[in-house]
């Protein structure tokens with residue numbers, strides 16, 4: 002995946018690096034992993050433990066913060082600094098940490114309950130502020146830790162313990178939601194596609210500002226096979242649309258399908274054999290406006306068969322924490338660091354002799 | 355004409371008008387002049403929650419009361435000696451507080467048929483007999499101001515608005531206040547519109563001259579400066595003092611301040627104040643909600659900042675879960691609760707002390723949090739530093755319980771010498787602190803300091819100390835997840851013991867019992883200090899024997915609290931709630947403490963407390 006390097010600061014510019022080559026083992030904590038056997042979380046953990054060393058960062062400057070849920074156990078297994086906090090609040094907690102510590106690479110882990118439901122407010126505000134956080138949504142479209150209720154990303158009609166005759170509420174499309182909040186980096190990937198997952202995580206790590214990555218994650222206990230259509234060799238080629246920056250959007254085993262803009266301002270899937278190749282939409286992650294990326298996110302979402310994955314949007318905009326710190330630096334540069342005695346004695350004063 | 359000058363030991367003035375009349379500003383300016391003159395002062399701004407209720411209505415009345423004296427004062431006073439009312443609504447809502455014989459200054463221009471009808475006056479009180487027991491000074495403040503400003507190129511509206519400066523000029527003349535600070539203030543305030551600056555100054559001077567020439571006022575008053583300790587003074591409100599205390603604590607501890615906050619009355623001024631002080635490295639984060647405010651502060655604390663959140667009762671409700679997490683994480687965190695009248699939205703601008711039990715117990719599980727409460731506006735400075743001392747020494751969230759009365763009230767403050775501020779030494783962990791059975795060194799995030807029971811504060815960026823913490827119960831020492839029953843029992847008791855142990859670091863509860871043989875103790879906490887002190891003084895002046903003690907630490911109590919409350923045969927606890935401290939004292943010490951309570955959103959009056967004390971003494 003080649004994404005143009007945006008003009009400003011890169012995601013990891015302020016995080017100290019090391020020459021010592023770390024390994025996956027260095028990033029593996031001594032805690033016993035307690036997810037169900039076969040859970041998609043294992044694959045994500047392995048990918049993160051393997052790719053983090055390649056960033057060349059000092060391990061002590063990496064922090065992983067999570068909320069509550071199966072996914073939220075993640076920090077315990079990663080040998081970095083970590084906090085397993087409370088349901089939904091991880092983006093808020095991480096905002097305070099990242100804003101006060103620009104030398105850290107801060108990762109936030111949450112499930113669809115954490116990010117899309119109880120913590121939805123914190124998520125959209127972290128995204129619109131563009132706090133320098135990497136937010137990984139482990140979307141298994143079900144509540145796992147509370148044993149199988151439907152989630153805000155479950156498909157309509159889902160039969161679960163809490164919806165015995167089917168769920169009736171319209172689910173969120175997490176990528177659409179993030180784009181709606183004008184997140185500066187939005188991507189989707191799949192737990193089982195190690196190569197794609199790693200490349201997306203790397204792009205997220207290097208993005209300055211909030212990077213939101215939806216990882217479609219299989220819960221083999223309560224929602225097994227939720228993403229089979231994207232994994233099954235028979236269906237995956239026509240279901241998965243791999244977005245690649247600078248390339249025409251095509252899919253199918255031999256690229257027989259393509260995406261183009263309709264005259265009415267929408268997107269349509271066409272047979273590439275029947276249209277001129279230059280009419281196909283060329284994916285560009287750097288559009289200032291998120292509208293086209295949003296349209297791509299509406300192309301389909303698992304249940305519709307067609308599901309775009311990859312980086313939808315990656316634009317360079319000032320990060321919240323950088324600006325907070327710049328205001329402090331400017332104030333100090335203009336008038337010096339604070340003088341406590343002068344502050345206390347400011348305003349109208351009088352002296353009693 | 356020459357006017358007679360009379361001496362007064364103390365004077366209480368209340369300015370009241372429509373929210374748009376600038377009464378808070380007028381009160382502030384009079385306070386500044388009075389401070390400059392050297393009287394001791396206590397102020398009480400009392401304003402509606404609505405920003406601009408419909409003009410001229412009762413809900414729109416905004417008032418500012420101050421007491422100034424030639425001796426030390428602890429309250430803004432009970433009943434005003436002088437009541438200034440800018441319209442019929444102000445008169446109607448405030449007149450009951452003016453004692454017979456009191457001076458009543460009225461802006462007669464506003465007493466039109468329409469305005470009278472708006473507040474239900476059938477006849478004009480300035481013309482009927484209803485005000486005959488007061489010294490009424492009916493003055494056309496608006497038209498006198500407009501007349502004085504003829505020739506200025508300002509709008510009629512701006513001219514009318516300057517009437518508060520006319521009133522201020524008149525009062526400044528009446529009490530012979532130095533006027534330089536006000537003139538300088540007006541120059542500053544209207545720096546961008548010099549014509550308005552000149553107009554307001556002219557209005558002020560016109561008010562002063564009016565006092566001198568009118569026959570309505572035959573007497574001028576003099577209140578001699580109070581004898582106060584030498585030094586540099588300024589007037590300060592509770593919220594400003596609290597913000598300064600936090601900044602000072604940041605300087606003393608060398609921690610950078612991070613405030614996560616959501617705007618809420620009456621706490622927002624702390625957010626406003628702290629956001630100005632970027633030169634001190636203060637980061638302020640206006641969060642999307644109360645939960646994010648405390649969450650971000652806690653996240654910053656994990657990173658080694660001094661994490662603070664400011665709020666009022668409804669915000670504390672929302673923050674409870676995150677405060678519980680802070681208890682489990684054992685990280686320093688300051689929660690400033692500027693209490694207001696509840697439940698629910700209650701009365702946002704009115705004071706109450708009804709969050710004590712919320713701060714004590716308002717979390718699930720056994721989740722003890724230390725509580726510190728300031729007793730006066732200026733004391734908010736010291737209380738904030740003390741809260742930070744406890745939080746950083748013991749690695750715990752701490753509640754700082756102020757209230758709306760302290761937040762907006764003000765008093766002269768002897769500006770402390772920075773060199774005398776407490777040292778707050780905070781050390782982050784840098785070394786491994788434990789050995790595995792095979793001898794390899796490792797880091798245990800929950801290995802406690804034997805004296806304070808505090809755990810090490812190891813911040814990200816420290817090599818070798820990478821560790822994970824969380825809300826799940828942790829194994830004593832290693833901090834690993836543990837569901838072991840006896841470990842949980844140990845951890846619950848350790849967290850409680852740590853908070854209880856703070857008592858060893860706080861001064862004993864001091865009792866003021868001049869005769870040494872009182873058998874009634876009046877015990878208070880927080881903002882009732884002023885009125886309790888004034889009431890006790892009044893009772894003693896009549897020969898009554900009464901002891902007074904005031905709690906700054908509510909959790910844990912000072913170590914001698916049990917001894918103190920058991921030593922007196924009767925304990926009276928006045929509170930602006932339904933007896934929350936009384937409940938704690940009774941439960942903790944099996945003492946038959948009596949409660950005296952009031953929840954009217956108003957501070958206690960000294961007279962009602964002295965009455966309550968007399969009643970106990972005579973029973």
Ligand code: SF4
Nearest residue numbers: 037040071145220221
């Ligand atoms: S319940 Fe589902 S998501 Fe949770 S650990 Fe088990 S398989 Fe994974």
